[in-house]
Amino acid sequence: MTIQTIIAQIEKRLPLRLQESWDNSGLQVGQTDIECSGVLTTLDITESVIEEAIALGCNLIVAHHPILFKGLKRISYSSYVERCVIMAIKHDITIYAAHTNADSAYMGLNYWLGQKMGLLSIETLSPTNSNNQEGLGVIGRLPEDLDFERFLEHTIRIFKTKQLRHNGGIKDKIKTVAICGGAGAFLWERARDLDADVLITGEAKYNDYFDAEGISLITVGHYESELPVAELFQHIIADCTSTPVHITQTEHNPVITLD
Numbered sequence: 001m002t003i004q005t006i007i008a009q010i011e012k013r014l015p016l017r018l019q020e021s022w023d024n025s026g027l028q029v030g031q032t033d034i035e036c037s038g039v040l041t042t043l044d045i046t047e048s049v050i051e052e053a054i055a056l057g058c059n060l061i062v063a064h065h066p067i068l069f070k071g072l073k074r075i076s077y078s079s080y081v082e083r084c085v086i087m088a089i090k091h092d093i094t095i096y097a098a099h100t101n102a103d104s105a106y107m108g109l110n111y112w113l114g115q116k117m118g119l120l121s122i123e124t125l126s127p128t129n130s131n132n133q134e135g136l137g138v139i140g141r142l143p144e145d146l147d148f149e150r151f152l153e154h155t156i157r158i159f160k161t162k163q164l165r166h167n168g169g170i171k172d173k174i175k176t177v178a179i180c181g182g183a184g185a186f187l188w189e190r191a192r193d194l195d196a197d198v199l200i201t202g203e204a205k206y207n208d209y210f211d212a213e214g215i216s217l218i219t220v221g222h223y224e225s226e227l228p229v230a231e232l233f234q235h236i237i238a239d240c241t242s243t244p245v246h247i248t249q250t251e252h253n254p255v256i257t258l259d
Helices: 003-013 047-056 080-090 100-104 109-116 148-159 185-193 206-211 222-226 229-238
Strands: 026-029 039-042 060-063 094-097 120-127 135-147 173-180 198-201 216-219 245-247
Touching: 003 060, 003 094, 003 229, 026 080, 039 047, 039 229, 047 060, 047 080, 080 094, 100 109, 100 135, 109 120, 109 135, 109 173, 109 229, 120 173, 120 185, 135 148, 135 185, 148 173, 148 198, 148 216, 173 185, 185 198, 185 206, 185 216, 229 245
Parallel strands: 039 060, 039 245, 060 094, 173 198, 198 216
Antiparallel strands: 026 094, 120 135, 135 173
16 A cells, blocks of 8 residues: 555544644655555654654555644754654655644544543533534533542543642542643633533643633643544544554653653
């Protein structure tokens, strides 16, 4: 199967038209009209991830965060972005990114997070189309009410986070949960208006914890909130090809938290 065929399947599930105007999802580096020898999925593109792809014999890397956001005026070895581009070209590795289109797609990243949290009746939190499917964030119900402290423990376990922060337990029992990976604190009013007890996101500004009244705002870390995207990519790609699809084992959180 060619790389282009695999990309077409990704874009069928995570349409590029859904990406934000400032984003740069899509092909980043390399050819698409060649046979795919293997796929490596990841949140971020780093030198160690490309080295891992080389070792595994993968000539396609699918990432969430684009490696190319700003125009490159030179391609040397002075930054990790330039080094990654050089390494990928030298080893005939194609790099593809699905970023905000994966965030807004129906059954995209946020739905995946909702499923990992065990939510039922998952719906789009802030729809952007008439069928209420595409849009930002999700909202759903827990199978059973949880005390706030038990819910925090559940959230820590699912997101594997060491930096959970929140503005307090506004309600004693948690039933309805809203989620938006990445920087989704701006959705707290929408979540509260839909009777969510909590909004889980990756990061928030200091004042967001004050402003979010009538709802518990929980942040788990940007990296932690989006890391499961590699699982989502593997799931989508494995559905359409017998080509080996691996989840990276080498990437790491660039934010170091002291225990």
